[in-house]
Amino acid sequence: MGAEEDHEKRLNETPRPNTISHTQFLSWKRQKDADASARKAEAARKRSEDIAAGTVQMTGRELFSHEPWVFDNTQY
Numbered sequence: 306m307g308a309e310e311d312h313e314k315r316l317n318e319t320p321r322p323n324t325i326s327h328t329q330f331l332s333w334k335r336q337k338d339a340d341a342s343a344r345k346a347e348a349a350r351k352r353s354e355d356i357a358a359g360t361v362q363m364t365g366r367e368l369f370s371h372e373p374w375v376f377d378n379t380q381y
Contacts, residue, residue, distance in 0.1 A: 325333075355361040356371075369376055 356363055
């Protein structure tokens, strides 16, 4: 039991080198969200360029938003 108590005591006394403050976390989170948003916007831009060039097929949602006349049922 003495070894376990010594181990717990050392864990409690040792400062943690990886601790960060709340502001550091928020800064990191904002940066991470901005990077993810930029990647998503770039992927969307590339996808729209590929659709315009005809190199990829549109999904139903994309087709509906770009060419709604395809889904016009007033003729029937």
